[in-house]
Amino acid sequence: MSPKIQVAVVAGMSATCIGLFVSASGAAGLILNEANCVGPKKWLNNPDSQACECAGGAACATNDDVYFGRVVGNGGDWIELVVTTDHLNIQGWKLEWAETDVAGGANQASGTNIWYGNGNIEQGRLTFTNNALWADLRAGTIITITEDSTANGGLDTDTSFDPCSGDFWININASDSAYITAVNNVNGNSDGCAGTATVPPGTFNVGNDNWQLRIVNAAGTVQLGPIGEEFQGGAGWLNGTGINSREVVRLSENPSASINNFSYYEDANSSSFGHANRWSETISVSQSCSRSQDFRALRTWAACSCARIVLNEYNAVSETFYLNGGTATLDQDGQAGTTDTHFGRVLGNGGDWFELLVTDDHVDMRGAKLMWEEVADNEHGTITLSNAPVLSNLRAGTIVTFIRNTTAQGGLDTDVSYNPATNDRWININTHDVAYVAATTSTVSTHHFGDFHTSNDQWRLTILNAANQPLSISSGEGSAGYCGRGVGNLEVCDLEQDPSSATKSWDLYNASIRSTFGALNTWKSCPSTTVVTQSKSLIVPSLCTRRADVNADGVVNIDDLTAVILGWGRVNGLPGTGDVNDDGVVNIDDLTAVILGWG
Numbered sequence: 001m002s003p004k005i006q007v008a009v010v011a012g013m014s015a016t017c018i019g020l021f022v023s024a025s026g027a028a029g030l031i032l033n034e035a036n037c038v039g040p041k042k043w044l045n046n047p048d049s050q051a052c053e054c055a056g057g058a059a060c061a062t063n064d065d066v067y068f069g070r071v072v073g074n075g076g077d078w079i080e081l082v083v084t085t086d087h088l089n090i091q092g093w094k095l096e097w098a099e100t101d102v103a104g105g106a107n108q109a110s111g112t113n114i115w116y117g118n119g120n121i122e123q124g125r126l127t128f129t130n131n132a133l134w135a136d137l138r139a140g141t142i143i144t145i146t147e148d149s150t151a152n153g154g155l156d157t158d159t160s161f162d163p164c165s166g167d168f169w170i171n172i173n174a175s176d177s178a179y180i181t182a183v184n185n186v187n188g189n190s191d192g193c194a195g196t197a198t199v200p201p202g203t204f205n206v207g208n209d210n211w212q213l214r215i216v217n218a219a220g221t222v223q224l225g226p227i228g229e230e231f232q233g234g235a236g237w238l239n240g241t242g243i244n245s246r247e248v249v250r251l252s253e254n255p256s257a258s259i260n261n262f263s264y265y266e267d268a269n270s271s272s273f274g275h276a277n278r279w280s281e282t283i284s285v286s287q288s289c290s291r292s293q294d295f296r297a298l299r300t301w302a303a304c305s306c307a308r309i310v311l312n313e314y315n316a317v318s319e320t321f322y323l324n325g326g327t328a329t330l331d332q333d334g335q336a337g338t339t340d341t342h343f344g345r346v347l348g349n350g351g352d353w354f355e356l357l358v359t360d361d362h363v364d365m366r367g368a369k370l371m372w373e374e375v376a377d378n379e380h381g382t383i384t385l386s387n388a389p390v391l392s393n394l395r396a397g398t399i400v401t402f403i404r405n406t407t408a409q410g411g412l413d414t415d416v417s418y419n420p421a422t423n424d425r426w427i428n429i430n431t432h433d434v435a436y437v438a439a440t441t442s443t444v445s446t447h448h449f450g451d452f453h454t455s456n457d458q459w460r461l462t463i464l465n466a467a468n469q470p471l472s473i474s475s476g477e478g479s480a481g482y483c484g485r486g487v488g489n490l491e492v493c494d495l496e497q498d499p500s501s502a503t504k505s506w507d508l509y510n511a512s513i514r515s516t517f518g519a520l521n522t523w524k525s526c527p528s529t530t531v532v533t534q535s536k537s538l539i540v541p542s543l544c545t546r547r548a549d550v551n552a553d554g555v556v557n558i559d560d561l562t563a564v565i566l567g568w569g570r571v572n573g574l575p576g577t578g579d580v581n582d583d584g585v586v587n588i589d590d591l592t593a594v595i596l597g598w599g
Contacts, residue, residue, distance in 0.1 A: 027084065027085060027257035027258065028084065028215065028223040028224040028257065028259060028260065029083070029084060029085035029088050029090075029217075029223060029257065030081055030082070030083055030084065030085075030088065030090055030093065030143075030215055030223060030224070031081065031082050031084055031215070031224055031251070031255060031259045032079070032080075032081060032213055032215070032224065032225065032227050032249075032251065032265075033080045033081060033082045033142070033250075033251050033255060033277060034079075034080040034248055034249060034250050034251065034271070034272065034273070034277060035078070035079045035080065035206045035211075035213065035248060035249040036074050036075060036076070036077065036078045036079075036206055036248050036271065036273070037206055037207055037208045037211065037243050037244075037245065037247055037248055037249060037267075038073055038074035038245065038246055038247065038248065038271075039073070039192070039207070039208070039245035039246070040072075040073045040076070040192025040193070041053040041054050041072065041073075041192045041193055042057070042072070042073065042074075042245045042246050043057040043058065043060065043061060043063075043070070043071075043072055043074070043246065044061070044063040044064065044065065044070070044074050044246060044247075044248075044269060044270075044271055045061045045063035045246055045247070045269035045270075046060040046061050046246050047060055047061075048244065048245075048246070053072075053193075054072060054192070054193035055072075055193070057072060058070065058072075063269055063270060063271075064271075065271040065272065065273050066271065066272040066273065066274075066275045066278075066486070067272070067273040067274050067275065068153075068271075068273060069376075071153060072153075072192065072193060073153060073192055074248070074271055075146070075148070075153060075154055075155070075273055076146065076147050076148035076152070076153055076154045077146070077147035077148070077203070077204060077205055077206045078144055078145060078146045078147065078154065078155075078206065078273060079095065079144065079145045079204075079206060079213065080142065080143070080144045080145075080273060080274065081095075081142070081143040081144070081145075081215075082140070082141070082142055082143075082255040082298075083137045083138065083139055083140065083141040083143065083298075084139060084255055084256055084257040084259065084298060085139060085257055086138055086139040086301055087136050087137070087138070088136075088137045088139075089134065089135050089136065089137070090128050090134045090137060090217075090218075091128060091129070091130045091131070091134045091135055091218060092127070092128065092130065092217075092218030093127070093128045093134075093215065093216065093217050093218055093223075094125050094126065094127050094128070094215070094216040095125070095126040095127075095145070095213060095214075095215060095216075096114075096115045096116075096123070096124075096125050096126075096213070096214050096215075096216060097123065097124055097125075097126075097204060097205065097206070097211065097212065097213045097214075098115075098116045098121055098122060098123040098124075098211070098212055098226075099121075099122040099123075099205055099207045099209050099210060099211045099212075100116075100121050100122075100209070100210045100212070101209040101210040102122050102207070102209045108122075108186070108187045109121055109122045109123070109185045109186060109187070110185045110186070110187050111185070112185040113185070114183055114184070114185055119185060122184075122185065122186055122205060123184065123185055124182065124183055124184030124185065124186070124204050124205065125182070125183050125184075126145060126174060126180050126181075126182050126204055127180065127181045127182070128179070128180060129177070129178065129179055129180065129181060131178055131179050133159055133170070133179060134179070138163070138168075138299075138301060138302075139298040139299065139301065140168050140255075140295045140298035140299035140302075140506075141161070141168050141169075141170060142168055142169045142170070142274060142275075143169075143170050143171075143172070144169070144170070144171045144172070144273060144274050145171075145172050145173075145174055145180065145204075146171060146172075146173050146174065147173075147174050147175075147203050147204060148173075149173060149175075154173070155171050155173065156171075156173050157171060157172050157173045157176045157179065158170070158171045159171075159172075159179075162480075163299070163302040163304070164302065164304035164305065164473075164589070165473075165474060165480060165481075165505070166473070166474060166479050166480035166481020166482070166504070166505035166506055167480040167481070168295070168299065168480075168481065168506070169274045169275075169480070171274065174203060174204055175203070182203060182204055184203065184204060184205070186203075186205060206249075207245075208229070208243040208244055208245045208247065210228070210229050211228050211229060211243070211249075212225065212226040212227065212228030212229070213225055213226060213227055213228055214226040214227070224259070224260065224261065225261060226261075227249070227261060227265050228249065229242060229243045229249075229267075239252075239264050239265060239266045241266075241267055242267070243267040244267070246269065247267045247268060247269055248267070248268050248269075248270075248271045249265060249266075249267065249268075250265070250266060250267075250268040250270075250271075250277050250279065251263060251264065251265055251277060251293075252264045252265075252266055252268070252277065252279040252281075252291070253293075254293050254294050254295075254297070255293060255295065255298065256297065256298070275482070275483075276292050276293035276294075276295060276482075276483040276484075277292065277293045278290070278291065278292045278293075278485050278486060279291050279292075283526070283527040284527075287526075287527060289526035289527055290485045290511075290526070291485075292483055292484050292485050292510070293483060294483060294508070295483055295506050296504075296506065296507060296508075299504075299506060302504070304473075304504065304589075305470070305544075305580075305589050305592065305593050306359075306360060306501040306502070306543060306544030306547060306593070307359060307471075307472050307473045307501050307502070307503050307504075308358070308359060308360040308363050308471050308472070308501060308544055308596075309356050309357070309358055309359065309360075309363060309365075309400075309463055309471045309472045310356065310357050310359055310472060310473070310475065310495065310499050310500075310503045311354065311355075311356060311461050311472065311475040311476060311495070311509075312355045312356060312357040312399070312494065312495050312499060312521060312534075313354070313355040313492055313493065313494040313495065313515070313516065313517070313521055314353065314354035314355065314454045314459060314461070314476065314492065314493055314494075315349050315350060315351070315352065315353050315354070315454050315492050315515070315517075316454060316455055316456040316459065316487045316488070316489060316491055316492060316493060316511075317348055317349035317489065317490060317491065317492065317515075318348065318455075318456075318489040318490070319347065319348035319351065320347065320348070321347065321348070321489060321490055322337065322338075322345060322346070322347060322349070322490070323337075323338045323339065323340060323345065323349045323490065323491075323492075323513060323515055324337075324338040324490050324491070324513040325490045328345060331513075332490070338513050338514075338515075339515075340515035340516065340517050341515070341516045341517065341518075341519050342412075342516075342517040342518050342519070343410075343515075343517060346410055347410075348410065349492070349515055350403065350405065350410060350411050350412070350517055351403065351404055351405035351409070351410060351411050352403070352404040352405070352452055352453050352454045353401060353402060353403035353404065353405075353411065353454060353517060354372075354401070354402055354454055354461060355399060355400070355401045355517065355518065356399070356400045356401070356402075356463075356472075357397070357398070357399055357400075357499045357536075357539075358394045358395065358396055358397065358398040358399075358400065359396060359499055359500055359501040359503070359539050360396055360501050360541065360542060360543060360544045360545070361395055361396045361541035361542045361545075362393055362394075362395070362542070362545075363393075363394040363395075363471070364391070364392050364393065364394075364465065364466075365385055365391040365392075365394060365400075365465070365471070366385060366386070366387045366388065366391045366392050366466060367384065367385060367386075367387060367438070367465070367466030368384070368385045368391075368463060368464065368465050368466060368471060369382050369383070369384050369385075369463070369464045369465075369468075370382065370383040370384075370385070370402065370461065370463055371461065371462045371463070371464070372452055372453070372454070372459065372460070372461050373459070373460050373461075373462075373478060374453060374455055374457040374458065374459050374478070375457070375458035375459075375460065375478035376457035376458040376478070377455075377457045378443075379442070379443050379444055379453065379457075380442070380443055381440060381441050381442030381443065381444070381447070381451075381452055381453075382439075382440065382441045383402065383431055383437060383439075383440050383452055384437070384438045384439040384440070385429075385436060385437060385438060386434075386435065386436050386437060386438040387438075388416075388435060388436050390416045390418060390427065390436075391436070394427075395420050395425065395541070396539050396540075396541040396542075397425050397536045397539050398418070398420075398425040398426070398427065399425060399426045399427070399518060399519070399520075400426075400427045400428075400429070401426070401427070401428045401429070401517060401518050402428075402429050402431055402452075403428065403429075403430055403431065404430075404431055404432070404450065404451060404452055405430075406430055406432070411430070412428050412430065413428075413430050413433075414428060414429050414430045414433040414435070414436060415427070415428045416428075416429070416436070426518050426519075428518065430450075431450040431451075431452060432449065432450030433450075434449075437449075437450060440452060455489070456477070456486075456487045456488055456489045456491070457478075458476075458477050458478035459476045459477055459478050459487075459493070460474055460475060460476035460477065460478035460479045460482075461474070461475060461476055462474040462475075465596075469592055469595070469596060470592070473503065473504060473505045474505055475495075475505050475509060476493060476509065477493055477509070477511075479505045480505065481504065481505035481506035482505065482506070482509060483506050483507075483508075483509070484508070484509045484510035484511060485510055485511045486511065487511040488511060490513070491511045491512060491513055492511075492512055492513075492514075492515045493509060493510065493511055493512070494509070494510065494512050494514070494515075494516075494521045494523070495507065495508065495509055495521060495534070496508040496509070496510050496512070496521065496523040496525075496532075496534075497534075498534060498535045498536070498537060498538045499534065499536070499538065499539060500538035500539055500540070500543075501539070501540070501543050501544050502538075510523070514531075520533055520534040520535070520536070521533075521534040522534065544593070544596065544597060545596075545597035546597075547580055547593065547597075548560060548580050548593045548594045548596065548597030548598075549597070550563040550564065550578060550580060550594070551563060555599070556594060556597040556598050556599060557598070557599070560594050561591075561594050563578045564578040564580070564586060564590050564591050564594055565578075565591075566578065567579065567586040568586050568587070569585070569586060569587070578590055580593040580594060
């Protein structure tokens with residue numbers, strides 16, 4: 001591709017400067033998504049006051065990072081990237097950074113010029129090695145690079161990558177020379193509240209003193225950038241204001257191959273290390289929209305095993321609040337009280353409950369294990385179902401709700417009246433009902449039989465059948481692939497798209513004040529005022545079973561099992577050669593699919 005040269009005239013600094021940079025005119029392939037500018041003594045979104053630094057700053061605000069929580073320094077220096085081109089090779093690519101307005105103190109440039117053109121400017125370079133990890137990156141992968149180790153408040157290298165479980169995230173610590181080499185010209189680096197430390201090999205800086213980053217491929221062509229405050233008001237920083245030491249740099253639009261220097265990068269006081277970015281968008285004087293990045297278009301290649309059951313909705317409303325806050329008559333927006341379609345407007349919105357949708361025919365949930373977890377609180381438990389006959393042959397399109405409170409307690413008693421012939425496809429199970437629940441466990445010390453929790457503390461659910469084979473994907477705010485807004489304690493979390501056996505954890509699960517216990521979900525796509533109602537049109541009965549019919553002879557049997565065994569380990573498998581789930585390799589997932597579809 002041919003480079004494009006642009007000149008940005010930037011005013012508003014101590015002196016007007018001219019920034020000359022080269023940007024690629026084609027797809028970048030790898031883009032900057034977020035970077036932490038929070039200072040080592042600072043807290044995210046705190047007031048600019050010494051009283052709100054270090055230990056004293058914890059109570060000065062409530063903003064936290066999705067991964068790190070609320071901590072001083074917000075995880076230290078880190079950069080977050082997104083792969084926007086499938087099968088991308090970034091071996092030999094470089095991340096070149098500079099901070100042009102650092103004035104003395106502990107941080108001083110040595111005079112060595114690495115790439116910027118002036119050795120008196122703080123600068124450095126992170127180079128991706130020739131490690132095989134970088135040779136074939138899939139679109140939608142999030143790559144974070146940290147300076148601090150886990151022990152020092154950052155994160156160690158973690159190259160685990162499991163797309164079908166929603167894990168599209170790779171983290172590399174910059175001191176790990178197997179994956180990244182780093183050089184910089186910084187003589188010292190403030191160690192924040194603990195004092196001052198010399199910069200060790202493998203480190204880099206992200207700061208609020210006119211910091212910038214550019215991405216250069218192995219051939220030396222600039223793919224993206226510079227992006228950063230250096231170009232405030234010009235190309236590379238069109239939308240943000242000046243960055244302070246309690247903010248991050250963030251891309252506030254969906255990641256894609258079309259992202260360039262003119263895309264919506266801005267300063268922000270919310271942070272989502274390793275996850276989809278979230279932001280609020282002003283629509284008018286009286287209306288704003290809460291947004292989050294959508295990765296679906298980048299991850300269409302991830303064809304995973306069928307989800308025979310999907311999590312459709314769960315309640316995160318605190319027991320002492322109403323849905324969308326407020327009083328019994330008016331919500332926190334001053335509107336007529338927001339209500340659930342079944343419970344109406346009640347404290348706690350019915351209590352702990354979650355709703356499932358069956359997306360395949362003849363699903364057997366007898367002995368199934370419903371494993372819930374509150375990631376933020378490190379609480380978890382399991383609901384093990386009984387062998388009740390009503391659970392043995394659930395039909396596609398059935399709604400199954402599980403609830404902790406009885407009707408007398410403001411919830412709902414068990415109701416298994418179920419007649420698909422009359423379109424009655426809603427089953428409700430109260431988890432204290434021993435006829436349908438065999439056992440429950442929980443790490444909560446006050447646990448009694450039947451107890452479980454749903455909440456806004458990064459909750460998630462995974463379902464296994466009696467043979468410990470997956471019936472669902474791990475879904476909810478706490479799942480690895482969650483891309484929705486943060487769920488609050490006045491909201492529910494629901495699936496805001498039509499459900500199917502192809503539903504993934506990174507689909508449109510989102511926080512919502514539209515609660516529909518036992519019914520199809522509804523939502524508004526802000527700024528639209530049109531209410532959309534979920535449809536079952538994408539639910540295709542027996543789709544999962546048919547995909548397991550490898551040789552397409554109409555039955556799943558020993559011939560299909562043989563095809564999987566003969567193709568075992570084959571990469572880039574083709575339909576009919578044992579690659580049941582079309583993920584490019586014949587492995588245990590394909591064997592499981594055949595077993596689940598047997599007969």
